[in-house]
Amino acid sequence: MTRAHSVLGWWLGVGAASFLALFLAYPLTVILWHSIDDLGALLRAASNPYYRERLWFTTYQALLSTGLTVILALPAGLLLGRYDFAGKRLLRSALTIPFVMPTVVVAIGFLALMGPRGLIGFDLRGSFGIILFAHVFYNYAVVVRIVSSFLETLTPRLREAAALLGAGPWRVLFRITLPLAWPAILAAATLVFIFCFTSFGVILILAPQPAFATLEIEIYRLTARLLQLDTAAVLVLAQLLVIALFARIYTRLQARLALPLASHTLPLASPKGWAKLQLGLNISIAILLILSPLLALTYQAFWPSGGLFPELKSFRSLADTPRTIGFAGAGQAILNSLRFATASTLLALFVGFSFAYAVVRAGWRWLDNLSLLPLATSAVTLGFGYLLVFPQLTVSAWGITLAHALIGFPFVTRALLPALRSLSPTLLQAARTLGASPTRILLRIELPLLLPAFITAASFAFAISMGEFGATLVITRPEYATLPMAIFDRLGRPGAANYGSALALSVILMAITGGVMLLLERFGRSEL
Amino acid sequence: MSLKLDNLHKHYAETRAVDGVTVELAGGETLALLGPSGCGKSTLLRLIAGLEPVDRGNLYLDGEDITALSPQKRKFGMVFQDYALFPHLNVAQNIAFGLVELGWAKPAQRQRVAELLSLVGLKGFERRRVQQLSGGQQQRIALARALAPQPEVLLLDEPLSNLDLALRESLKLDLKELLDTLQISAIYVTHDQSEAFTLAERVAVMRHGRLEQVADRDHLFKHPRTVWIARFLGHKNLYTRVHSERARELPVPMPALLHSELVKLSGDLPAELRALRQTGQMCELELFVPSWGITLLWQGFARELPGGEVSPGKPVGLHVPEEAWVPLEEGT
16 A cells, blocks of 8 residues: 555544544443442442343343344355355345334334234234344344355355265254354344344334333433433443443454355355255245335335225325424424435445545554444434533534434445455556546545445445434434434324324335435445 | 266256266276366266266166265265365364264274374374365365275365475375275366376266267377367377368378377488477477478477487488377367
């Protein structure tokens, strides 16, 4: 790398690190300081059986959700990692849907399917089962993607060698495939555990009773409702410790996965006979799992009376919103959401690019892991931190914009890193010898070549901002209500009309998110 | 153990990877499957191993039809081009993999592993991780692993192609010695004719999914059936109607091959030295024979050159024995 490039990378790195320090580390430090500052509060909370019960329940539901998800998703992961078939690319794209679909959309999808007015006929709202269902929905794809993309890198020759040495299909699975995939399965499980441990939106909407309150929900209740910030800070500390432990396990496993075990460039086999049947079954499960809540939501929004023809009743009702205080109008919410998403995407692109550029061009490898920190921080905690240290920002539009950018930029960095790394240094040196300065090289070589990765990054950042729930809920004000806030608000009000407009708004949010992801599919690099 | 391939076929969407192959392998014999890349030789090996289903045709082991048998039941050993050593197991565990499937007791396994390690010259490597091994060592472990369960037939898929030249040469000789000692039936797939000729008594030349010629190595070298086989085996002095318009009456009908190693540089056939290229001890002469209207390439040691003036433009007398000429079939 040229010296001038590392200087540019250095400056961007300093900027990126400062952003992270100011808008993530600083609020978190203040909260943690609060938690240990008053030892009395710490001890009181720690000895309170109710909070101990919350910690236990949070861990328990996360473990159970993780176990269920892994059991259900492992067969699909093993099969997808082994076979190639028509439509595999499409299926892989479909598997990103749960990851980017906004929490509220998913939650309402589950209500439309198995809520009080649900399609399947039984009301599972407020049950432990519906929480597990929703968690499996969210994380099924995570396990399938991680396990299958790891197994794809393993040469099929290993299984063949084992077969020739006398091992039948099951023996090959237990002696070769599973032992080799073990780190990938554990890494996926760890990630799922972290997601479920900090689960917030789906539980708040689908099973809001105190018995099912996770630490995250309790933190929200203590800050936003009861204003007991000291106790909330203690819970944040407990949550952070657990997440930090699991995040450490995850990065360790990641490092092991990065070792080239037995990579290859052979084409994957096409499924035949028995394998075809198994694959078909698992793909059906995957599609059913991913699409059923979204289809139920769409059906209920367009066929509110269950007739033969679609109706636009729910959508029309959006227009005649009662003008009560604190009730966000539909048009206003859509506009707010689009504004916040645009602003925070631009900011996330800049910050995420700075991180990636500093990692690759200035060789600041430690920034790589640091850029993952926002993913391990719970959204509610982040919102809580902003309320605590940036009260002026949170009354302006900057609060939500910054929070969304902070949550979105790790995806930008993830998308840009491989693209930047694969940019050959000789290209830059060639441009250099042709007389271009580093800034000109950035503009004429690097940015144009990074365009597909930028589109991927922007799509993810935009979709995440559109759907962000936890942080927004904590710092929102009526005039800044986003679509998820407007939907949540309507869900909390009684009556079929409110349910109908929540459905209608969810369909709009789903359509915007889906549209952005289609853009990604068309122009970006689909792998993150 | 004798293995018989009877009219094997394997077609992929557009290509006939294996197109009616019939050949027999006698017990203890090494057969080389020689052909350029993409000729279907690796596919044929995978059909024999049972890793790909056969479209049509049958495989017989000692007269018993094994076409439908799954690979784990065939008791064949295979060494893969990239070795396919199990990365989560150490050297001893890799070698013992097949013994575990056979249900061998631990002490017997240990003994067999030690035996094989000494056979391939890697005594004491039991606890090494396979990632720590060099390419040549990995190749030997892969061989030991394939041999451990005492397979009926050993299949080798270009086992030396991932190694550098010097190592390839020495391992080639080691492998030859090992195959001779073990007296095991083996099929050796390669694109390198020197490997095929060193290791196998019999060589099957494969092209476009078909066996072009199956013959003892000496016979194959002396009497390649077609122009293409002769060229593929590296023969330089080939005369076909297309390429030698100026060729007049040759002692044999065209297309034909002239074994220049049988040509002596002293005789009464007048020729003219067109070019002389010397590389160290070896030299290469381009000789024009006016009465035949052909140019022939003569390669040999520089010390074999006749005394006196040997320089381009000078006349040279040649002796071309009758058996130096071999008529070929068309087929390019």
